[in-house]
Amino acid sequence: MMKRIAVIGLGTMGPGMAQRLAQGGLVVTAFDTDGAQIEKAKAMLPLITGVLDRLGITPKPGGALHFTTSLADAVKDADLVIENVPEKIEIKADVYRALEGLIASKTLVVSDTSGIPISKLQEHLSHPERFCGMHWSNPPHIIPMIEVISGAKTAPETAKAIVTLIEELGLLPVVVNKDVPGFVENRILYALLREAVDLVEEGVIAPEALDTCVSWGIGYKLSVIGPMALLDVAGLDIYHSVAGFLNQELSTRGDIAPFVTKRVAEKRLGLKTGGGVYAYTPERIKELGAERARKLVAVRRALEEKDRT
Numbered sequence: 001m002m003k004r005i006a007v008i009g010l011g012t013m014g015p016g017m018a019q020r021l022a023q024g025g026l027v028v029t030a031f032d033t034d035g036a037q038i039e040k041a042k043a044m045l046p047l048i049t050g051v052l053d054r055l056g057i058t059p060k061p062g063g064a065l066h067f068t069t070s071l072a073d074a075v076k077d078a079d080l081v082i083e084n085v086p087e088k089i090e091i092k093a094d095v096y097r098a099l100e101g102l103i104a105s106k107t108l109v110v111s112d113t114s115g116i117p118i119s120k121l122q123e124h125l126s127h128p129e130r131f132c133g134m135h136w137s138n139p140p141h142i143i144p145m146i147e148v149i150s151g152a153k154t155a156p157e158t159a160k161a162i163v164t165l166i167e168e169l170g171l172l173p174v175v176v177n178k179d180v181p182g183f184v185e186n187r188i189l190y191a192l193l194r195e196a197v198d199l200v201e202e203g204v205i206a207p208e209a210l211d212t213c214v215s216w217g218i219g220y221k222l223s224v225i226g227p228m229a230l231l232d233v234a235g236l237d238i239y240h241s242v243a244g245f246l247n248q249e250l251s252t253r254g255d256i257a258p259f260v261t262k263r264v265a266e267k268r269l270g271l272k273t274g275g276g277v278y279a280y281t282p283e284r285i286k287e288l289g290a291e292r293a294r295k296l297v298a299v300r301r302a303l304e305e306k307d308r309t
């Protein structure tokens with residue numbers, strides 16, 4: 001049974017992930033090279049714990065969350081190290097190299113990478129057998145599904161231990177069988193986002209209308225009926241007929257749409273810069289954060305409701 005977990009990198013994902021683990025009874029120590037990120041994480045905790053409370057996730061005894069500015073302190077006696085630094089191989093590799101002299105060879109290491117192949121990341125570890133992917137979704141304290149991805153050199157017991165940890169937390173492990181870029185969730189998400197951005201860029205629909213179309217149409221339905229089950233609901237004959245002409249019409253671009261590259265070049269990145277697809281005031285960002293957390297909690301409670309007998 002794991003007891004001590006180190007979270008390396010706070011940012012967007014780290015605070016929610018660390019608190020969720022702590023409330024699962026683990027002793028978590030979070031480290032970030034940027035002290036401001038540690039302060040920001042501490043300031044987020046009341047909101048995060050409030051949401052976990054509304055989800056009915058009561059803190060298990062023995063859990064704790066500490067913050068440190070020392071990597072060595074963070075990983076001391078850790079059973080598991082969760083790497084959660086930016087999605088750049090070179091930054092991740094630097095962390096793995098720094099870990100080598102600080103952790104026991106039995107300590108498991110996972111990456112929250114959104115889609116870098118685990119086998120590629122394993123090239124930077126002297127003990128690749130103890131490394132796998134543990135891909136959380138944002139916000140990590142609310143979304144229960146976590147992908148577990150083995151690389152070519154991952155020992156089966158490593159992946160099994162991560163699956164067991166996720167189950168013991170009352171979360172939903174999804175084992176991805178092949179170490180493909182983007183794994184499963186993000187391949188589906190990025191196919192959808194590519195199509196959505198192209199439709200907006202081509203003037204087929206405005207961003208707000210697209211969001212309404214997807215959130216209150218297919219998004220709503222998919223939260224209850226998964227894609228493969230939906231094939232049976234719609235009828236595979238319907239899919240066969242529609243895909244017969246539609247598949248050749250869908251976006252297959254291999255580059256990134258100017259709609260996105262333009263905004264990135266102008267540092268219009270979204271909530272983190274006050275504007276991206278939409279414009280936001282600081283007050284609106286706070287309102288949206290609370291509103292979306294409340295709605296995600298309500299939807300999750302509905303989805304977890306056991307079928308009424």
Ligand SMILES: NC(=O)c1ccc[n+]([C@@H]2O[C@H](COP(=O)([O-])OP(=O)(O)OC[C@H]3O[C@@H](n4cnc5c(N)ncnc54)[C@H](O)[C@@H]3O)[C@@H](O)[C@H]2O)c1
Nearest residue numbers: 009010011012013032033034037084085087112113114138
């Ligand atoms: N943002 C998402 O929606 C999301 C969801 C799931 C997974 N991920 C993945 O999780 C990882 C982190 O994503 P994020 O959005 O939290 O990133 P982020 O850029 O918001 O945060 C990364 C944090 O790492 C810190 N950092 C940078 N170098 C470091 C180092 N050497 N040691 C310790 N800390 C360091 C930064 O100061 C920052 O606080 C990425 O691989 C990302 O693809 C992101």
Ligand SMILES: Cc1ncc(CO)c(C(=O)O)c1O
Nearest residue numbers: 113114115136137138139186
């Ligand atoms: C746009 C985007 N990219 C990556 C991820 C997760 O790796 C997410 C998410 O978790 O929501 C995302 O929205």
